[in-house]
Amino acid sequence: MTDQKPALRLEGIVKTFPGVRALDGVSFAVQPGEVHALMGENGAGKSTLMKVLGGIYQPEEGRIFIDERETVMRGPLEAKANGVMFIHQELSLAEEISVAENIYLGELPRKSFGRVDWATLYARTDAILQKLKVSFNARTRVGDLSIANQQMVEIARALTVDAKAVIFDEPTASLTDAEKSVLFDVIADLRAQGVGIIYISHRMEEIFKITDRISVLRDGAYRGTLETAKTDEDEITRMMIGRSLDLTRTHAPVDLGPVALRVEGLSCGDLFQDASFEVREGEVLGFYGLVGAGRTEIAETLFGLRKPTAGRIFLKGEEVTITSPIDAIQKGISLVPESRKEQGLVLGMNCRDNMTLPQVGDLTAGPFVSDGAEISIYDQYRDRLQIKSPSWRTTVGNLSGGNQQKIVIGKWLSMRPEVLIVDEPTRGIDVGSKSEIHNLLRELAKQGYAVIVISSEMPEVLHVSDRIVAMYHGRVMREFTAEEVTEDSLIQAISGIEGSAA
Template structure:
């Protein structure tokens, strides 16, 4: 029996930018009805390869084949016309337009005299939305939707054509568990129709659940293809980063100081209620729970973004009232937000300016900002955090996810906080950079920082935390030390099962 013809094949793709060989003879293919993972660290070349496939970049060498017919993608519109559709991690929707207008943007059905056939547009859109099992309709304004539902609109765009291959780039980054189930059903339906799926994700559990094969890039080069059912996480990780990872449980090897921050009976409306906890100098306190448990809202309250409706916040044993982020920063509390690109960075600015932004007034010499002082701060934390960038002039938006996260962490460390809150520290970051961020968090605790880590990944919170606060529906269910917690007890607590042991 002969092997099926690939729906999409890239052969010997080379792409060079000034000073950088981003792709070095990469070959890749996806078969009909196959979910093929494309993996690699941030900066490995995945995005560049997809931009070549999508007509954004022209390769210097190599060839693209659709159903074994050579083609050259000249634009994203051309790629879509050829049946290659992208579901981007970064949303590209028009907030002021309706769901229908976004899904069929550039392809609106027309009647005579060039008028839009609104009835057909809404009917076609609602038919697509029905397959996605969403709770909104064609006329809904996209700007009124949650980020998760906006992602479903992006997926809806792929269903307007008869695709040969669909590329999903970190598709579950903004989705709840229920929405992930819908997404996986959509992918299964596409697979059953013979569509080839390219699945880009850093989430190993999804890779091993969803895919048939895994191809790995490292440093712009193709490193191999594995059959998912015949490999494991260790082999994939070795291929990606060239080394094994330390995924052991955290065991503290340093002394902790006094309590740095304490919350007593803290509440914020219906978001969370009667929350009490403390974190000591030199300690990593992990918060773990399902989406909607109230973890991020607690961090935002500690940082002055939300006003508590009840309770106390104590810093070094003294009650404080935090009315704004500026007040939190003055008191020595810093927050690395969940959405580093939308809330933590100015992507169009350079690395130095991003890192020194919160303290710009302190770096003034008369009316001007001291460039020397800014560069000195950047150089100090680039070396301290091993930020990989050619220099401070590099635009932050061009860095890998791991290095962007280090810029945000460096920005707040340069303010010398007493308490550092890190919300989803490795979201959208590859396994190699995850390990670096985890080691960085542990090192900060060893230096005496009080660190609060909020994570949706159980291995992460187990790996970095000295104690873990388990939350369910706005309440603290249990608190665990690192040596007593088990996966089963943690899952029970965040599922609301352990109601008789509410902390």
């Protein structure tokens, strides 16, 4: 494979921002018909390198070659014209128009006098959608689709051109297992056609399943390329962060406090039914299940975002009724949501303002918000959570995923909750930051917080949890202690094979 002429090659790319050398002479190549992983911690330079390739950034030094022909990328349209397609992690769709119009935006087929050829547009789109085995059609309004289906629309864009290289940036972050399988089939088809695939993901199991080679960036510099079949997770991790990580469950059992939250027979329509569980002070209770099992919906009900149809909620032994998020916060429940960028942060605001947003009304000095009080809160949780940011003035959208997640956690810790619910705590976060978040959750439990962790990653839920609740189709199937749980028993429970057991 390496004897072929590369489909795409970057040579000596240098890109600097004020005070930061984001890319330091990076060279990278992908062969025709190859799936090539690009890995590194958040902030390692992966996104910057891809933005240089896509013409969004212009490098100070370096060259780009397509089929060994030197090319200057002056913008995304020029990248597309040269056969380079991007499947972005952050959706870039127009929600008010149809799937077909989004897929062919800027290139709508025309009839005489410039009129749109709707019949051709819809026929072409439906042909692509059939390959992706989706349940919607060309005429569907994008805003009516789930996040997962919107991601499939992004993927469909790559099938509209004769691509030389396709870049997938965290493409499975919002997909179910069935949708992931379809995506991997699409990648296999592109590969068979000789298209070079650049695959960016923090999910090691995907990297080792579908890629041929892995290139690693660290601190803006190229650290090497390895054949996937000849390496392992530990070697890749050492290249990414400069050290090995031990992700086995090593924390010792702790003396738990009283029950902080108890739920009896909680239901919410068809979303989940008859859920009963409890979590104690000093404990991490994990929730594990397939997408759609009802885990997030339970969290949203406890936080007042959904109205329960049955059941009772007790905080410190006292029955409570929670009617809204404000109600939940006042009663001592905080929720770090599944999507930090859409639900947990205001990306255009600075770190301090994001941190203090829920309590800004209590930080006033006369008619104005007290800057000193806000900065004091930010400084406290910046140090406590080891948030890496140049200053409180930094726009939170410019932070790495791990530091963004710490801002969200700090925001809710500053409200001094009794129960902290964290939904998908490390989604889209690199392996080094993931370890930091895991250690933080364990440390919060040690400090006496009752912590509920919802995760789609089995290693994560096994690593951080004292007990695990397994869910299937809206029902609690079984509860495990950390000592008794095995991967096999957990898989059986979330697949509906085992019923409730004591």
